[in-house]
Amino acid sequence: MSDDARAGALWEFLQSQAPRFASGEALDVVRSLGISPHEDHKTLAKRLRKALQMRGIALGYVNSLHAAARLTGNTSWHTDGEAPPSRLQFYVFDGGYQLRHSEFANWRDLADALRLWTDNLRVRGQLPLGVLTMSFTGRCLSFSVPVPKQGDAAGRNEMWSLGGVTPMLEDDHDWLADAPAALEKLRRxxxxxxxxxxxxxAALKLCANGYAIPGDIDAVTASDVVNSELVLVFEPDEDDPHGGYEIARGDELTCWHQLELSLREDGTNRKPDQVDIFVPRDGVGAWLVNGKRYVWAVETLKPNGFVPGRVHRQIGPHACERLLRRYKLAKRIHSGGFRHHDFTKRVDYLSGPPDTWRVDLHRVLHMLAKADLTWDSYIEKFGVEPRAMEKNLPVGFVMQMLENLKVDNPNEAFAWPTLAEMALVTDDKLLYSLLPRVDAVRYAKPKDLDPETATAVAEAIDQFASGLNLQKMISAGAMSMENELPYLVYASDAQELRASADALGLKMYVAVSPHLIPMNGLVPEVPGVKTWPWAFGHALIVRFERQGDAQ
Incomplete structure (x- = not known):
């Protein structure tokens, strides 16, 4: 098969996905690959994907296999007798948490197995609250169910893991691309x-319907579901989208529950099952609830240094109608009230430590000096693997050093971001995204502030931190309330902090930094198991500057 014939086959195959891809470009790609007719399809598909990515074309794994087959003279990658490779592993926990797993070539084949599995769960009574929860990480879709916690007077639930789906190929980065169709069958x-x-x-479905433009920093695909959530905003004036405030963020049940919780305070004295909701027919995606306007959006965080990128996209009327229909179905399943809801949705961003932390070397050297050590003598004394003294260090190395030196305040070791690495707060939206996922607040202010203003700044931060701490304690079950407070009560803390800064003539810049939380013997020691004296967390870094100062 000649290179010209291969180029023609590749150009024809890509027309539906990349109509601007020219035949001349196809020939350039083919020549750059140096194809052997006996090359393994998987190897060729991998090289082809990389070559097309350099030209702004994102080809899925299965399609790249079919394209590779065309380049070697076959109509599809399995017409030469090769069996479809297993792409997905579906694992489940049996009684006693004994793991079983099975393999599938694609999501279409897995869809039937998922439906049969959930039928068996119902027969065994493993869906006690009528909820099957999906959570996503980069390499796993996990299924769990809420179960009433025995002996809990507040009626809280705990989550039980039932199983999940993982990709079997290391380079299968778009393994979730075909998941929405299979999971829609399961949902129905x-x-x-x-x-x-x-x-x-809902978050997966909305991410999959995003704008996946190669190279666009705001592009959202199904794989971004790991850092995405629904957001519900009360918008009293559609001509002033900045005049509203958040009602809820998270997955479906959380948002529906928070909507109903907020309505109990609207002065109508109507019970939640008497609420009138419909989607307006004016081409704008929203719910009208008792005549008031609520806007739905999907928000995605893009990890990026000290401050994440944030893609906030309002969903359209069709998606709003679909969500409303699901809300009504859920009300019937839950007999008018939602017996389970998560307080904070887990997203990959800020859910755990990265590979490295950026430290303040000046402070680290000061910590070493207090122990009469230098960098080299520390490594020699504790038998640590030699490592260059640099600002970005592996997390395990930093943790071990802080433990070895018995540092009183380990958070002093972390470097503060520069002003250029922080985000100027012009509204409350970034704070809304970050607050559910930080554990503490640290701040800095101009050194020459007058005493009265400095005191007011400290009081504003203390009030903000107290609200954050209250929210964390209630969410963790360490404190119970006689009447559950709506999420909007906590979300308003961000608005109050920004308003305080404005009233004092100050600008606020924010970022996120690692934060270690002392455990103080809260976790029992297990013989032979290494435990750290701190838990991983994150702090919101707030820096105040005078209005009008150079940015």
Whole structure:
């Protein structure tokens, strides 16, 4: 098969996905690959994907296999007798947490197995609250169910893991691309028949319908579901989208529950099951609830240094209608009230430590000096693997050093971001995104502030930190409230902090930094198991500057 014939086959195959891809470009790609007719399809597909990515074309794994087959003279990658490779592993926990797993070539084949599995869960009584929860990480879709916690007077639930799906190939980065169609079948099987709510599906569906433009920093695909959540905003004036405030953020059940919780305070004295909701027919995606306007959006965080990128996209009328229909189905399944909801949705961003931390070397050297050590003598004394003294260090190395030196305040070791690495707060939206995922607040102010202003700044931060701490304690079950407070009560803390800064004539810049939380013996020691004296967390860094100062 000649290179010209291969180029023609590649150009024809890509026309539906990349109509601007020219035949001349196809020939350049083919020549750059140096194809052997006996080359393994998987190897060729991998090289082809990289070559096309350099030209702004994102080809999925299965399509790249089919394209590679065309380049070697076959109509598809399995017409030469090769069996489809296993791409997905579906694992489940049996009684006693004994793991079983099975393999599937694609999501379409897995869809039937998922529906059969959930039917067996219902027979065994493993969906007690009528909820099957999905949560996503970069390499796993996990299924869990809420179960009433025995002996809990507040009626809280705990989550039990039931199984999950993982990709089997290391380079299969778009393994979730075909998941929405298969999981839509599962959702219908559960919700349309009144069995259970598939919580966590909406974010995946909306991400998959995003704008996946190669190279666009705001591009959102199904794989971004790991850092995405629904956001519900009360918008009293559609001509002033900045005049509203958040009602909820998270997955479906959380947002629906918070909406109803907020309505109990609207002065109508109507019970939640008497609420009138419909989607206006004016081409704008929103719910009208008792005549008031609520806007739905999907928000995605893009990890990026000290401050994440943030893609906030309002969903359209069709998606709003679909969400409303699911809300009504869920009300029937849950007999008018939602017996389970998560307070904070887990997203990959800020859910755990990265590979490295940026430290303040000046402070680290001061910590070493207090122990009569230098960098080299520390490594020699504690038998640590030699490592260059640099600002970005592995997390394990930093933790071990802080423990070895018995540092009183380990958070002093972390470097503060520069002003250029922080984000200027012009509204409350970034704070809304970060607050559910930070554990503490640290701040800095101009050194020459007058005493009265400095005191007011400290009081504003203390009030803000107290609200954050209260929210964390309630969410963790360390404190119970006689009447549950709506999320909007906590979300308003961000608005109050910004208003305080404005009233004092100050600008606020924010970022996120690592934060270690002392455990103080809260976790029992297990013989032979290494435990750290701190838990991983994150702090919101706030820096105040005078209005009008150079940025």
């Amino acid at each position: 099987h559960l919700e349309e028949t009144g069995k259970a709510v598939l919580d966590g599906y």
